[in-house]
Amino acid sequence: MVPSWRDDSLGTMKRVALWLVAEVGEGGTFTKERLRGEFPGVSQVDRRMRDLRDFGWRIDTNREDAGLDSHEQRFVERGDPVWEPGRATRKTGTTAIGAGRRREVLQKDGHMCRSCGITPGEFYAGTYEGAQLDIARRDVVKPDGTKASELITECKRCRIGGKSVTADLDRVLKETAALSSTERDVLSDWVANDQRQFSRLEQVWSEYRSLPEDSRRRLRAELGLD
Template sequence: MPERLTGKAGIRAFLLERVGVIVDTEAIREASGNQVQYGRRLRELRDEEGWPIESHNDAADLKPGEYRLAGPPPAPPPPQFARGISARLRAEVLERNGHTCQMCGIAAGELDDNGRKARLHLGHIMAKSQGGKDTRENLRALCSRCNQGAKNITQEPPTWLWLLAQLRRASEHDQRAAYDWLSTKFTEEPS
């Protein structure tokens, strides 16, 4: 004997067998396997999956506590595969960021604190979960360690005034090292 469906799957199967038929909340609760949240599952079918489920608010012939699947539900959308960031956009962001982590400053291939070569990833300035997009302006180079630690933390890259203030506070030796690095970076021929 096949296993009885419960929850949203049970409500789905129950309603599909009764298109156009009026059912009450007790029957829907039983179809859910007597789950407490059967009303929420019914709303999810209607509001999130677009099922044409009518209630007394939609049809005059229905009383409170009565529902009807007015017609067949919409076909589920085809599966969507995550679209990655294009190789071109990745290269543009890494080049713009000088192939260095924008949080800790380590360059690709340099040894990190654990003696491993730094690997750069693209991280979002505004996390995708907070509405950030896969755009050049919202991406930055991050090493593995910083990228892992930066999950859903929005941190703007430093401004040139902040960098200038940091350089002015640094020792002459560090200022010269920064100058040497910058002059090498901006006088090299692009490959």
């Protein structure tokens, strides 16, 4: 039998998990104000809720779900039943990312999104929306076939769209080994500068790929393809 979230003998994290299941429901939204109102006098209830992510609970903010307001959160998916005996032991490698570690990752990533290259405050092309950077966890396939979770800097847009992305280091290393000496020299220059200059042709191709279908059709007609 699932205990009640109102049971004061349970720890705060367990009570919050039970409250999410009983009162919010998967897919439901709530605010920090509502959460704090349900647990009056309980210190750090926000942090205890965030701790649930270490046990497979998915609770999105507007960083992951652009449809949410800044004060809203969504209970997306239930994880481990932490209220059961022995299920609330923190798992290895899933500790929260501290401020110092965040600064270190940002610095090593050049303070830019490693998926699209945008920098903090820079406007997305064709918009007045400034980019916000955050630290995400990304699965990486190692050369021996094992998978590890590593930290990476991503912007809000890429973080939302890349939840299921897995990086394959083994494939990248093998493809690099297959390059010609000239290609390796070019790649070495890009890696050393952490930057690649795209040609005008490549930039037009990239912009074409981002156009809606009606606009893509216009360019195809311009090229005599339709």
